[in-house]
Amino acid sequence: MIDTKHYNFAFLDEGSKREIRRSILKAVAIPGYQVPFGSRELPIGRGWGTGGIQITLSIIGKEDVLKVIDQGSDESVNAVNIKKMVEECTGVEITTDSEKATIIQSRHRIPEIPMRNDQILVLQVPTPEPLRIVEPKESVTKQMHAEAEYSGMWLSLFEDLTLYDKISISSEYPTMVENRYIMNPSPIPRYDNRKLNDSETLYLFGAGREKKIYAIPPHTKVESLFFDDVPFETENFEGKSCRLCGATGVFLDEIVDEATGEKVYECNDTGFCKGRRDRQHGNTNFKN
Amino acid sequence: METPILRIDHLTVRYGNTCEYCRNGGALNKNTCPHCKTVWACNDVNVQLYEGEILGIVGESGSGKSTLMKSLYFDFDITEGQGYLQAYKNGQEDIFAQSLQQKKYIRNHIMGMVYQNPMLGLRMDYSSAGNIAEKLIAAGQRNFGAMNDRVAELLDAVEILQSRKKEPPKNFSGGMQQRVQISKALANNPAVLLLDEVTTGLDLSVQVKVLELIREIRQKFNVSMMLVSHDLAVIRMLADRTIVMLDGKIIEQGLTDQILDDPQQPYTQQLVHSLL
Numbered sequence: 181m182i183d184t185k186h187y188n189f190a191f192l193d194e195g196s197k198r199e200i201r202r203s204i205l206k207a208v209a210i211p212g213y214q215v216p217f218g219s220r221e222l223p224i225g226r227g228w229g230t231g232g233i234q235i236t237l238s239i240i241g242k243e244d245v246l247k248v249i250d251q252g253s254d255e256s257v258n259a260v261n262i263k264k265m266v267e268e269c270t271g272v273e274i275t276t277d278s279e280k281a282t283i284i285q286s287r288h289r290i291p292e293i294p295m296r297n298d299q300i301l302v303l304q305v306p307t308p309e310p311l312r313i314v315e316p317k318e319s320v321t322k323q324m325h326a327e328a329e330y331s332g333m334w335l336s337l338f339e340d341l342t343l344y345d346k347i348s349i350s351s352e353y354p355t356m357v358e359n360r361y362i363m364n365p366s367p368i369p370r371y372d373n374r375k376l377n378d379s380e381t382l383y384l385f386g387a388g389r390e391k392k393i394y395a396i397p398p399h400t401k402v403e404s405l406f407f408d409d410v411p412f413e414t415e416n417f418e419g420k421s422c423r424l425c426g427a428t429g430v431f432l433d434e435i436v437d438e439a440t441g442e443k444v445y446e447c448n449d450t451g452f453c454k455g456r457r458d459r460q461h462g463n464t465n466f467k468n
Numbered sequence: 469m470e471t472p473i474l475r476i477d478h479l480t481v482r483y484g485n486t487c488e489y490c491r492n493g494g495a496l497n498k499n500t501c502p503h504c505k506t507v508w509a510c511n512d513v514n515v516q517l518y519e520g521e522i523l524g525i526v527g528e529s530g531s532g533k534s535t536l537m538k539s540l541y542f543d544f545d546i547t548e549g550q551g552y553l554q555a556y557k558n559g560q561e562d563i564f565a566q567s568l569q570q571k572k573y574i575r576n577h578i579m580g581m582v583y584q585n586p587m588l589g590l591r592m593d594y595s596s597a598g599n600i601a602e603k604l605i606a607a608g609q610r611n612f613g614a615m616n617d618r619v620a621e622l623l624d625a626v627e628i629l630q631s632r633k634k635e636p637p638k639n640f641s642g643g644m645q646q647r648v649q650i651s652k653a654l655a656n657n658p659a660v661l662l663l664d665e666v667t668t669g670l671d672l673s674v675q676v677k678v679l680e681l682i683r684e685i686r687q688k689f690n691v692s693m694m695l696v697s698h699d700l701a702v703i704r705m706l707a708d709r710t711i712v713m714l715d716g717k718i719i720e721q722g723l724t725d726q727i728l729d730d731p732q733q734p735y736t737q738q739l740v741h742s743l744l
Contacts, residue, residue, distance in 0.1 A: 327568060331606040335591075338605065339598040341612055343634055407612040 182223060182269045190237040191269040196220050200238040200393070204384060207395035212357030213325075214308050219391040229262055229287060230388025232304035236266060236285045239300065239384075245273045247281035251288040252431070252448035258287065276451045288351070290372040292430050292452040295381035297398055303366040308387040308394065310354045310364040330362050337405060347410075356403045363394065363402075371414045371431045376402040422447040425456035471554060472516035473692055474540075474660055479549035481510040481535050481716075499530065499716040509535040511716040513549070515694075517660065522686060522693045524707025524724060526700060526739065532716040533696040534584070537664045540694070541581045542571045553578055555659040576606040580653030580691075584665035586645035589652065592638040596628065596648050599637060603655035622651035625688070626681060643674035647681065654689065661685075661693045667702060679705055700740065704728055712736045 182191060190197065196218075203217035222230050229250075240246065246266055250259035254276040262285065263274050275281050278291040287304040295301055311321040314332035324330065333354055340347045347353075351367040355376065365373055366385055376383060376396055383396040396402060406412040421428045423444045430452065432445040447453035484506025490496065499508045510532045517523050525533045538544045540551065550562040555578045563574055580603075583589040590599050597619045604615050623633055626647040637645045646666055653661055663682065667675040683706060686693060697703055703710055703724060711721040712733065720733045731737045 327572075329572075331602060334605045334610070335594065335598055335602050338601050338612065338615065339594055342595055342597050342601075342616075408610050409613045 182265060184269060184271060187269050189242075189270060190240055191222070191265070192220060192234070192237050197238040200234055203393045204235065204238070204395065207384070207393050208382070208397050210361075211396055211400045212355075212361030212363040212394060214392040214394045216391055217393050219388045222388070224261070224265065226389040227306060229258060229285070229304040231386030231390075231393070232285045232287070232302045232388075233262060233265070233386075234388060235302045235384050235386040235393065236283060237269075239302075240266070240270055240272060240283060242270070242272065244282045245275050245280055247275050247278060247284045247451070249284065249286045249289060249291070249449070249451065252433075253450045255450065277455065278449075278451055288367050288369075289431070289448060290368055290375045292447070292449045295375075295379060297380045300382050300384060303368070303383060303385045305364065305366040305385045305387040305392075306389070307352070308364055308385065308390050308392040310352070310362050325361060328360065333362055333405065337407070341407075341410060347413075350415075353412075354405050356405060357396065358401050362405070363396075365402075369415055369431060370404070370412075373402075373404045373412075374414070376400075378402075417445070420445045422453060425453045425460065427453065427456055470518055471559070473519050473554040473559075474515070474517040474694075475552045475559070476513060476515040476536075476540070477550045477552075479510050479513040479515075479536065479539065479551070480508070480547045481532075481539055481544060482547045483507045483509065496715065499532070508716045510539065510546075513713075513716075513718055515711065515718075517692050517694060519692055520686070520690045521708045522682075522695055522706050524703040524710035525694060525696045525713060526698060526703055526710060527713035528698065528739075530715075531713040533698075533713055534664055535716075536713075537581070537662045537694065537696055540660075541579055541662055542575055553659065572606075576603065577656055578659050580656070580658035580661045582646065582649045582653050582661070582663045582666050584668050586637060586642070586649055589649045590637045590645065593636050595634045595636055596623070596640075597633040599648055600652045600655055603652050607656045618655065622654060625654070625685070626651045641674070642670050643678055646670070646678055650678075650681065650685070654685065654691070657689065658691060661691050663693055663695045665696055665698070667697070667699065675702075682706060700728060712739070 200217055203215045207215045220234060222233060224230055248259045248263045250256040267274050278293050283300050284291060285302040309321050311324055311333060314336055315321050337347055351369050352364050353370045353373055355363050355365050355373060357363045365376055378399050380398055382398055385394045404412040417432050420432055422432060424446055427447055431448045433448045435444050435446060437444050484504060486506045487504035489503045490501035490506055496508060513536060527533050539546050546564050551564050552559040553563055556563060556574055600619045600622055601615045604618060609615055620630060623630060628644060628647055637648050667678050679702060695706055707724045710724045710727045711718050714735050720727060720736050728740055731740050
């Protein structure tokens with residue numbers, strides 16, 4: 181039982197939390213730069229969001245309200261387990277309402293509603309190094325970042341366009357932060373990349389297995405890489421709407437109706453979708 | 469008097485801590501100090517390269533030819549010496565004393581390099597188009613269409629079919645790989661092209677094609693070249709002037725015909741007479 185009686189508030193000892201917060205501060209001071217940190221052991225497997233959890237546990241206070249989403253869903257196994265763990269060791273309020281939350285921990289998505297400056301979004305990252313696809317050695321990628329030597333990354337985009345006539349990266353689309361560091365935005369869809377630019381909120385990225393933390397502070401310039409004559413494109417949901425709430429202009433999941441074989445669409449952000457449906461049915465407790 | 473487009477003064481590359489004996493010019497065992505075992509890979513080398521000329525460099529294995537070339541392309545750090553490029557700040561600043569960024573600028577904008585081993589110069593798993601575009605990207609080009617056009621132009625220049633531009637060099641023959649390397653090296657219209665044993669390991673008919681291509685490129689682009697080879701026939705065919713290196717030092721230099729027909733140094737005489 182991970183409770184506050186047997187464990188320190190937020191599971192980690194205060195020294196660990198302080199060290200992680202120091203790494204976060206450094207990451208905020210150098211947007212897009214990957215800060216190494218001493219990733220702690222947690223009662224959860226590496227690769228299951230331990231980077232995000234350590235950030236959340238280090239910054240959470242008793243007054244905070246936490247929301248955890250996994251691929252847009254509040255109810256997936258990963259999200260539910262993380263919520264349960266944080267709730268047990270902190271006693272903070274847990275919500276599925278993006279507006280009510282002060283900290284949102286997420287994997288693969290940024291919520292549909294615009295984030296505010298009194299909120300923090302913590303993103304779980306499996307592979308923080310964007311240059312890993314072009315260079316396997318950590319010592320070399322570090323040097324490439326130091327020298328801003330990003331030809332290899334551009335070359336991989338050129339290669340995609342040459343071979344497939346389009347850029348085939350669907351998630352983890354590389355971004356340039358403040359014209360300095362190329363950064364992996366975590367496995368969010370391309371659709372969410374634009375939300376990183378000049379945002380009101382603070383984005384924190386944690387990779388527990390790879391022991392790296394990086395950040396995008398509010399109002400930071402974040403550009404998805406593109407060629408002068410090949411603009412950056414996001415997933416296109418034009419003419420499609422959510423079959424549950426009718427929302428348009430949001431990131432949709434494509435589902436094949438087993439009975440009819442027809443393709444249907446649902447909001448990927450389940451909290452957003454539920455809020456809309458509640459509102460449509462007169463339940464105004466939910467603000468989305 | 470004509471100004472060289474590249475001037476190398478007193479270039480020295482050595483590996484080891486040196487001792488008083490070798491520092492004071494004591495006789496070396498080949499290029500190695502008999503006392504402290506310091507290797508003097510290049511020892512006080514002075515070279516001038518003039519516009520539009522091909523300068524041949526010959527010598528036995530370990531004579532310092534490739535070290536000289538790779539030093540010029542900043543693959544190695546030099547120990548001592550200066551280099552001046554007319555195309556870089558009008559030849560007023562030592563290229564070896566520049567920052568890492570400036571060296572990259574020189575490498576990407578002013579120089580081109582073709583290695584003996586295509587593995588060093590190409591990414592074998594990327595398309596040929598991508599390999600050539602890499603040089604353009606490194607020089608700051610970010611227009612896909614313009615890069616594609618340039619790639620097409622360069623592939624034509626080295627006689628590789630457009631239909632093969634998506635294929636990776638690992639699918640190509642040795643000669644074709646060298647041609648892709650040459651087109652990559654030419655991508656940014658370099659002032660100086662460095663060719664390090666480009667025909668070694670190729671069969672004779674392919675060698676001839678590559679050599680003719682080099683000659684055509686010189687005529688078409690008026691690019692100055694430094695050509696390393698241990699094959700004197702290659703040097704005779706292409707080089708206007710030739711320098712002969714032995715144990716890290718230049719022992720003889722002059723017009724190619726003069727060097728090959730009337731060698732003055734015993735080593736050069738031996739080299740010329742050892743032709744099969």
